[in-house]
Amino acid sequence: MTFLGLMNSAVLILCVIILTAYSHQAQALGPDFFGEGLCASSITIHGYKCQEFEVTTKDGYILSIQRILEGRVKVFGNVTKEPVILQHGVLVDGATWFLNSPEQNLPMILADNGFDVWVVNSRGTKYSRKHTKLDASSQEYWYWSFDELVAYEMPAAFDFVSKETGQKIHFVGHSMGTLTALLSLAEGKWENQVKSVVLLSPIAYLSRMTTLIGAIATRSLLSEGFTLLGIAEFDPKGVPVTDFVQGICVQSGLNCNDLFTLIRGENCCLDKSAFDDFMKVEPQSSSTRTLFHLSQIVRTDALSKFDFQSPRLNMLHYGRLRPPAYNLSKIPNNIPIFMSYGGADALSDIADVKKLLNDHFQDHDKDKLSVQFIENYAHGDYMFATNANELVYKNVTSFLKHKF
Numbered sequence: 203m204t205f206l207g208l209m210n211s212a213v214l215i216l217c218v219i220i221l222t223a224y225s226h227q228a229q230a231l232g233p234d235f236f237g238e239g240l241c242a243s244s245i246t247i248h249g250y251k252c253q254e255f256e257v258t259t260k261d262g263y264i265l266s267i268q269r270i271l272e273g274r275v276k277v278f279g280n281v282t283k284e285p286v287i288l289q290h291g292v293l294v295d296g297a298t299w300f301l302n303s304p305e306q307n308l309p310m311i312l313a314d315n316g317f318d319v320w321v322v323n324s325r326g327t328k329y330s331r332k333h334t335k336l337d338a339s340s341q342e343y344w345y346w347s348f349d350e351l352v353a354y355e356m357p358a359a360f361d362f363v364s365k366e367t368g369q370k371i372h373f374v375g376h377s378m379g380t381l382t383a384l385l386s387l388a389e390g391k392w393e394n395q396v397k398s399v400v401l402l403s404p405i406a407y408l409s410r411m412t413t414l415i416g417a418i419a420t421r422s423l424l425s426e427g428f429t430l431l432g433i434a435e436f437d438p439k440g441v442p443v444t445d446f447v448q449g450i451c452v453q454s455g456l457n458c459n460d461l462f463t464l465i466r467g468e469n470c471c472l473d474k475s476a477f478d479d480f481m482k483v484e485p486q487s488s489s490t491r492t493l494f495h496l497s498q499i500v501r502t503d504a505l506s507k508f509d510f511q512s513p514r515l516n517m518l519h520y521g522r523l524r525p526p527a528y529n530l531s532k533i534p535n536n537i538p539i540f541m542s543y544g545g546a547d548a549l550s551d552i553a554d555v556k557k558l559l560n561d562h563f564q565d566h567d568k569d570k571l572s573v574q575f576i577e578n579y580a581h582g583d584y585m586f587a588t589n590a591n592e593l594v595y596k597n598v599t600s601f602l603k604h605k606f
Contacts, residue, residue, distance in 0.1 A: 240268050240321070240329055244300035249274050250313055257362045258334060259354040266329035267359065268296065268321045273313035283318035284397070285367045286602065287359055291377025292492060293438065293485040295327035298585055301479045306588065308374065311595050317602065318367060322359045324351065326435070327486040344434035347495035347508045348378065352385045360395050370397035372602050376584055377549070380404040387533040398538035398606070400598050402584045403550040406530065408496065409503040410553040436493055438485040471587035480586065505530065530562040540572045540601040542594055544579025572601060
């Protein structure tokens with residue numbers, strides 16, 4: 203492809219990702235979405251007890267974490283509740299878990315089933331923009347990829363919850379939250395802390411994804427161009443970018459009113475009100491480096507640490523010319539893992555999930571691995587489907603309650 207063609211591809215992906223926010227940003231946002239914190243905006247209003255915490259990572263980022271202490275269904279007696287950490291994906295935050303009704307959102311379902319629920323908001327999102335030294339308006343604040351989430355963010359969350367509860371922890375991730383889980387397990391970050399792992403729409407390999415937008419994004423010069431322009435924060439709602447992209451998207455011929463489908467696949471069962479709420483609070487900022495890193499996975503069909511595209515910088519960071527690979531074969535075979543993926547998911551494509559399973563889970567203890575396939579589910583259905591509880595969350599709850 204010519205340089206001009208690559209730049210045109212970059213323009214197209216800008217249209218799609220950023221106008222996800224643009225075409226909805228004029229909608230009025232009610233106070234439920236901008237209260238004192240996620241507890242006030244999304245949890246206590248439904249009758250659940252919730253606490254706000256701030257946890258500082260070793261690299262100085264201050265994360266907002268919510269704890270749902272008690273569900274609406276009272277648990278009587280001296281019962282020790284098992285802790286569960288929930289981790290969202292990229293370009294969203296913890297609010298995404300709560301956009302469906304209490305009967306159809308996973309954290310509240312888990313709380314009602316007697317679990318001690320902890321929701322993590324990744325660095326750079328609305329409630330997690332603090333740092334011990336850096337301001338989120340600075341370039342340096344955004345110098346991280348998912349490597350840092352694995353190295354610093356996930357360990358900080360696990361250490362904190364482990365200290366607060368004194369127990370091993372269940373983990374539930376969606377989308378990129380599954381990638382950080384897989385890499386954390388491979389790197390031995392959760393040794394002696396994790397009890398079981400749930401992966402919804404698992405993301406590891408990405409080269410076979412069928413979404414048009416994903417393909418354009420990762421095979422273009424978008425991330426490199428942003429880096430060269432000094433745009434370290436990828437803010438889908440940023441006024442300069444949305445103003446620039448608005449006219450171009452119209453000219454491109456893409457249907458910018460159906461961006462969710464273009465990006466994630468044709469969802470079967472979305473709750474319209476939940477989706478409308480999603481468009482009010484998401485997408486959220488992430489680092490340009492994270493998007494660049496994801497694009498490297500697509501291009502190389504391999505899981506490696508961030509490639510700085512410079513032998514000198516790679517030597518500085520890794521002591522070698524090329525970044526080291528993550529080895530998913532190092533994931534312990536005896537950790538209970540539940541995976542659920544959909545046949546209509548354009549991001550977590552069937553072929554990529556099968557590659558993950560065939561390459562790295564053939565020797566996993568058979569009684570410790572449970573895999574669910576839902577033919578008509580796409581990426582968003584795992585968060586917003588009207589039947590998510592019946593098809594997915596009941597299985598997740600049963601899995602977490604199982605005594606392995």
